[in-house]
Amino acid sequence: MRFGRQLRIGLNDLDEVIYGTAILASGGGGDPYLGRLILMQALQKHGPATLLDPAKVNNRWLVVALGAIGAPTVALEKFPGLTALAGAVERIEQHLQRKVDALVAAEAGGLNAVLPIALGLRLGLPVIDADGMGRAFPKGDMMTFGIYGGRAAPVIVVNDHMNAVIVDADDNRAAEELGRNAVVAMGGLAMGAIYPMSGKFFKSAAIRGTISLSRDIGRAALAASREKRDPIDAIIGYFHNQRKKARYAAKLFTGAVTRCQPKTGGGFVRGAIDLENSISGETCAIEFQNENLIVRIDGRIAALVPDIITILEEDMGDAITTENLRYGQRVTVFGLAAPDLLRTSAALEVVGPRAFGIDLDYRPIEVLKGS
């Protein structure tokens, strides 16, 4: 339910929000199941959450982006902790000698989009209906806040023992790398606060409406499932029918996973997924670096980073994160045009194909379709 432009999320909206954030995540963003349970417990304890319209953010506010950093596999045992996340906010306040006024998600993903909402409920702090990626990316310096001139530092990572590492570096990439190394030393998972920024800057760089978009996508898909319609078609219909905010969306491929090979290299998990359609014999190859980067169908490029490429479970259309993909799974590859803020030349330098070692110029998914 919306009151004015405010978005309210209650227990009844939980499945829709989680479904939608996982669709946007492009194969990353953390385990949606954990995100669902953490938000569920917070909503049961504190009641519904109200998200703030980005337009209502005061220019002089201090806004900070939050998220869990580390291995999703570790998070299956040691759940992302709200006390540690609160500790990260507290350290930012100590470091900058002022109160944080509002929280925002670092990325749109099944876990990381909802962690700030759960923390906001606990701390009584406003959480903004926005994020810094409009999807998930592997690195903190790939956020729009960095692309459009913001400073990532001080980057704070805190573990459940409330041990904190504070990284102060002018270079966003260095800040991200040092922070990530600290996370591995902390047991493979920690809670992070990054890009402390003014409300004014936030409004110039944020991807707006991420949580309401997620809820709307989830609502369309789950309603379709209940009515025995195809949930993925419903999502595509949703994007095509937004008058001003219409975005190209399409099913790129349907088939089974015939090979799924994660490889380490260059500090991140790089790998390839091969799919085959058992009826047509068509093949599909996806390269990923945590998140999915490029899709080729029978050798022809169908989508390229930063456009969103998410692999969905065939029947219910639930998004599958890269680490959960296995041989034999039956899936549909879903493609979605990236938000405009990720398609500028400044953005493509940081999140375009070449930033991931793919020697190709970016071409939008809707253009590739016709080629």
Add this chain to the structure above:
Amino acid sequence: MLRVGVDIGGTNTDAAVILGDEVIGVCKTQTQDNFGEGAKSAIGEALKAARAGVADVRAVMLGTTQFTNAFTEGKRLQPSAILRICLPSSQDIEPMLDWPADLKQSLGGHIYMVRGGYEFDGREAAALDETAIRNAARNMRRRGLRNIAVSCIFSTINDTMEKRAGEIIAQEIPGALVTLSSRIGRLSLIDRENAALINASLGNLGAAIVESFANALSALGIDAPFYVSQNDGSLMSPEYAARNPVRTYSSGAANSIRGAAQLTRCDNAIVVDIGGTTTDVGVLKNHFPRERSLPGKFAGVRTNFRMPDIISIGLGGGSIVRLGKKLRVGPESVGAELNRKALVYGGDVLTATDIAVAAGRVKLGDPAHLAGLPAKETARADRLIQAMIAETVDKMKTRAEDIPVIVVGGGRILVSHDLPGAARLHIPDHAGVANAIGAAIALLSGQAEQIFDYSRTDGAEAVAAVIEKARQEAVAAGADPATLRVVDVEEIPLPYTGGKLTSVRVKVVGDPLRGGAG
């Protein structure tokens, strides 16, 4: 020397006698309320058919779904407590948070969280708070709780804290039945903890079922060791099964896939198991069932056992058929009452079995009862049945290739030999008792999984260490060390860790130790 497999299902109890590679005697009977009696008569008849005596039996393998039924029907569940060793971590998702309300209520929702737990490499993350455990155990005792599940962060890597908690609980609660999550499940605290709680809530049902089967064997005069099938189709000792009944709940699917492999000598195939109410389609890959990778739900509760990747549809020999414009087959079924309710048996319900008889594929009952049915309509229903099966087979295929399809189970008569998409179709002899055959040829297994920092540990050393851990588990389960072989090694780099952390997962299998589990 003979191996005897027994499958006690909801409807039928099957037995198969195997000599070397050959099936030499089988028997199919109805499951009885006292299922030990049913097992006794099935084994006796199968041995008679094999012209073998009880002295020739070297081992007996039991597959059963009795525990599953107890839990899914919510009957006989004991109030149970969960003690999670986790603080200061993992407190923002409480145990049983997303359980169905009625199940949570029947267990009582007794939740305790105490300090302790490990890092991914088995190092202590927080010291174990023994005082808190003792206080929790005393509180459980005051509440009259005897069935206790214990979970701990990364207990699959290091189970010391879970064991210590088990000791303290045993001291404080005389006669407590303690389930340690590290004995039950795999990496993923919630799924493993759920499985441990389900196991705890079954109380001494596991012991009771194992005992009644042991009694049936001794009444027959069989003194060979027996084993119980678990979810992935491998075996466990009766002592282990008595304490861990939850590990049996999906053994039927794995057994039928392995049984199908044995009957056809195929290494790779799609296996279609058609029962009275449902059809399960699975994949045989390199002689073993292909396992599902994502957590499954058991009575609405998420768990992550290693178990076969199966698609089930509501189609079986007893499926109710509606002819006419709104042609439908299933999912409703007459189930175990097929022998009374189907038209060919003089009943008044049109079933999928009647359609198979009308199609002339099989002679059963009295076909004269079908005389009034419009032939065009029954032919359409038959085509629908073939299409339902073909579509499910197709979903399980990963490639557009010619892979054999094996059909087993009591409802196999539904399948036409020209099933679309199945270039090579096998409906082997004894296909009706594939479950029991799969149980008879099952192996013992051991599994282990561990996370390593590959910037510090050599990959080959890491794999060797995990293989050794899996071997130890297989030997503890009763495997002959000389027969152990590694069937699966997975090295999965963990994302977002700078390429440093890698998860290593190993499965080994072996034959039963001669003379039993010791």
